[in-house]
Amino acid sequence: MTEGSSLETAERGGLRRVVIDPVTRVEGHGKVTILVDEANRIHQVRLHIVEFRGFERFVEGRPYTELPVLVQRLCGICPVSHHVAAGKAVDILGGAGPLPPETEAIRRLMHIGQILQSHATHFFHLASPDLLFGMDAAAQERDFFHVMDRRREVARDGIALRRFGQAVIAAVSGKRIHGTCAIPGGVNRGIAAQERQCLLAAIPEMLERAQEGIEVFRTCYAADLQRNRAFGTVPGNVLSLVQGDGTLEFYDGVLRARAPDGAMVFDGQPAAAYRQRITEAVKPWSYMKFPFLHELGQEQGWYRVGPLARLVNCERLGTPLADAQRCAFLEQEGRFVQSLLATHWARLIEVLHATELIGDLLDDEAIEQPRQAEMGPWRQDAVSIVEAPRGTLIHQYGMNSDGLINAANLIVSTTNNNQAMNEAIRRVAQDELDGHVLTEPLLNHVETAIRAYDPCLSCATHALGQMPLIITLQDGAGHTLDAIMRDHDGQIVHA
């Protein structure tokens, strides 16, 4: 489908292997391998997500009521997505009728709180150094501590937004990370009146900070517009949830997929239809599957999910400030914009949208005393889909007549973006690395492309600033020719 695809596999003979391991300032653990010849021509680029989950087996044999609390341990950054997705699934398994509106609002509040805190973490803490200081800046300057030092107001925006999102999550679930909320047919608490008022009072400040964030990005993006538009950009299909009328939807909705030119591939598909619409391919060099849109086939059917996919796929966001920003964004970049770095722009618009949504949800005092749904007979199979910060997240479970889980399939956002991320780093390698002596700043361009996807590489969280980076040069036989290492203090040394 793309030029980049030709870089997926190359003959190994006589090529050097360059490894970026681990990829830094992303949430989790991954590595990139690049094969180059003696003239530094790129022959192969692959992103490997070095994640072992095992949760699909862990949950087998467990009571279905445990799912929301058990599967949220997949991640320390986006546990709420898994909690909420599993919560919807246990509603189905437990035979719950429709949730009362205030009960669904509480779950949405928790979910949107996470969208806000995760997006803020990703842009401000992890990705902004590349944009504020340049991808080629010295490695020891490309971190959040230098953002705090040199762009204090930007850092404060990020910290405040993240903290607010976490406060929303804690108000709903009792903890900022790995709390409890969703139970079959409802939630286990209402929002205390004092907490509700306290969070509401912070909304105006958060709206201001969210809009400042968009301006910061827009300024950085405009500084080298043509290059930023082209950076790592490979046109692809998009997939996301929308409401029946095409409004963006994070918690529930129908599946919609579009081709790169905006043509509808399918629309209005319920969650259970994912099995007919999405097929998972396996490649021998990766532990992670490569999903594709079934009707387009494996070559043409890969797609991207996440903030940019959501913004171009929907017709509107449904909140005034964010919708105005979306319109301005699409007017400048095009209705079906594909630019990789514009993903951050979309992410920041979603930060604004999430803040507005949180304000709307908190404004209803009914969330102080939620009711439970009516419960009916158990069901044996459940599919639930939510939009996690990084994109579409699919949970599917089977249950036996004793109430124990006997099957599980989780397609996380990163898996949905697997091919898209591989395409992006191949484009970057082709455009920016090919023929050049590979240096650490140049390899950071590859990492910058991965960071744009906000990939949920994490099965575990990593402390900021403590992730070492090792780059090794090996010959075709696997012998190490050279290696440089960034240690825990950010110092670059020859290993």
Add this chain to the structure above:
Amino acid sequence: MRFVIDGMTIEAQAGDTILTACRRAGYYIPHLCFHGDLPAQGNCRLCLVESKGRLLPSCLTKVTDGMEVASATEQLHTLRLRLTQMLFVEGNHICPSCEASGNCMLQALGYRLGLLDNHYPQFFPRRPLDASHPQMILDFNRCIQCQLCVRASDQLDQKHAFVVAGRGGEAHITASSSNGQLGSTSFAATDHAAGICPVGVFLGKGVGYVTPIGERRYDRADIAQAGDRNA
């Protein structure tokens, strides 16, 4: 009748054990297998105290007038910590996803004793769930073999729904039926045995995590102040 424990004088009644007298006086001695409605059995050994150089289970040792007892000593603290660590490693206690987390006496005792690691290698035993009963699931991964459910079913419910099977290290609690399944016994979810477990073996079917974080028994106070979950 009076006795002294850790320098404090406590009144006791005739027939009192050290533990029952201390509980009445509000003085905490760690324990897991004791329940006020049932005769003590001395299974968990966490209530060991020292008197005249001997270690004695306080749940089984009768008070004698004027006896001097030590409970809050460094030696006994270490002993209780090691016993608690043994209980953790011989089962599969996954606190982060356990419904009993925050309401579990074993977990609460671990916090009180400053348990920061397992100390001993994990056994990782294979203990399948018993989900044969229409209202209740038994997760024996969390069982500490206190036998409270066995005693409660025998003596309070008169149903004999549980039994200790196996010998030595293979000893385990199981449903007392021909196929070993709870669903084949006369056990009911309203039985005393269903609510007496100090950990998280007994799980109601279709319900879970109904108590929010922050409102669970041991969220705000440690076990000495908050008392037993099965009291």
